[in-house]
Amino acid sequence: MGKQTPLYESHRALGARIVDFSGWDMPLHYGSQIEEHHAVRRHAGMFDVSHMLNVDVIGSGAREYLERLIANDVAKLKAPGRALYSCMLTPEGGVIDDLIVYFFGEGRYRLVANAGTADKDLAWMARQAQPFAGRLEVGPRRDLAMIAVQGPQARGLVWQALPASRASSEALIPFQAAPRGEGMIARTGYTGEDGFELVVPAGEAAAIWRALLEAGVRPAGLGARDTLRLEAGMNLYGQDMDENVTPLESGLAWTVDRSRPRDFTGRAALDAAVPQRQLIGLLALDKGVLRSHQTVYSAHGEGQITSGSFAPTLGRSIALARLPAGARTGEEVEVDVRGKRLAARLVRPPFARHGKALV
Amino acid sequence: MNIPENLRYTATHEWVRLEADGTLTVGITDHAQELLGDIVFLELPEAGRRVAAGEECAVVESVKAASDIYAPLAGEVVAVNTPATDDPAAVNRDPYAAWLFRIRPDDAGAMAGLLDAAAYRHAAESESH
Secondary structure (H helix, E strand, O other): OOOOOOOOOHHHOOEEEEEEEOOOEEEEEOOOOHHHHHHHHHHEEEEEEEOOOEEEEEOOOOOHHHHHEEOOOOOOOOOOOOEEEEEEEEOOEEEEEEEEEEEEEOOEEEEEEOOHHHHHHHHHHHHHHHHHHOEEEEEEEEOOEEEEOOOHHHHHHHHHHOOOHHHHHOOOOOOOEEOOOOEEOOOOOOOOOOOEEEEEEHHHHHHHHHHHHOOOOOOOHHHHHHHHHHOOOOOOOOOOOOOOOHHHHOHHHHHOOOOOOOOOHHHHHHOOOOOOEEEEEEEEOOOOOOOOOEEEEEEEEEEEEEEEEOOOOOOEEEEEEEEOOOOOOOOOOEEEEOOEEEEEEEEEOOOOOOOOOHH | OOOOOEEEEEOOOOEEEOOOOEEEEEEEHHHHHHHHOEEEEEOOOOOOOOEEEOOOOOOEEOOOEEEEEEEOOOEEEEEHHHHHHOOOOOOHHHHOOOOOEEEEEHHHHHHHOOEHHHHHHHHHHHOOO
């Protein structure tokens, strides 16, 4: 048996199929992951993401620490509540994790990191915090749970279920959060749809989940979460990037901010790097499902699929693949799918967002 | 686990029904469709193909995984459920109605070597524990 979130019994009561995810017992689906996927694109769905790690970074040294720790630039976070997405890099430029940093005022930040990398992240962050001793506290918050409510109706249904949350969250713009007790309500997500991520005390999670259910939000599992994020062109850590590749070869150059002379970990390696590969989208032209680790044959050389699945919004298969840097969108490639060559076209993600196909 | 008494089964989760004309209708079990999750593509054999017992002759592909389907007995494929390829989710909805293909077996007596419902239930339950 793995670790369980405060919502584990809620999932069991809903008939969820439970699977291991990075040591956590998590819901894969509650019957049909495709129906859950459509519910998020068309209406509203909710995901238990309490396995993800909230970390408080507090103190007078917090900003300087984060300016060194991550590749995006927290100096851009000026208004309280603003957030940004970033990679945390090794000195060699490899991706330790991807995360979101929220800014709640001078010296007060919160990071949300992946479940599978949580221990590694905390060890790395503690080591990087050593020069800031006395000016900084890095504190994991395992006392908090997290529910992502996503879809065109998501915000309205959150306000219906939690009327008191409306005043603080109505004016939030994308990538902005409002504190809510020890937690927060953030207009962020991982689906390509509008919505909120609710960070709440673990003890309140089940009641909030129930209130959202009663408001008509459909529970959705990690299966739908994966197809939604893939359609939205969002990377999954451990599949699309890890410590062996840089963000420049992972479709994440836009998250690396080198606009000022800031000495973040990994910068020297990125400055010296000449990317030989790129992460690009594939749209299957034949029947069949593209899956991770399949070999891609392009006119510019071979590559490999990092994430592939059936895309419910498109009714066919899509993938992210790491290919030679010369490959261009619009070109056709072949993929070795279980011994057969399947035709696919190179496209620029996202594949679908806000309920609509984009390729 | 829905395992009809009147069918025969394989350890690889196919169900087999003996028809009045001596052909065998083949599909995947309720347990199999549940393990696979949402089914999105079916790749079925050509009618007329000769198959050996245990030979891969179809693919059921779900969002999660691709699964090979094996011929339960040696024989000739005499029919395929082509309409199901346009609605693969039918296999999730009613796996015992949404058949995949029919075989005329070389030796109908070999049916006796397949699992009955009780034996299949035992095999499926011990596999999932």
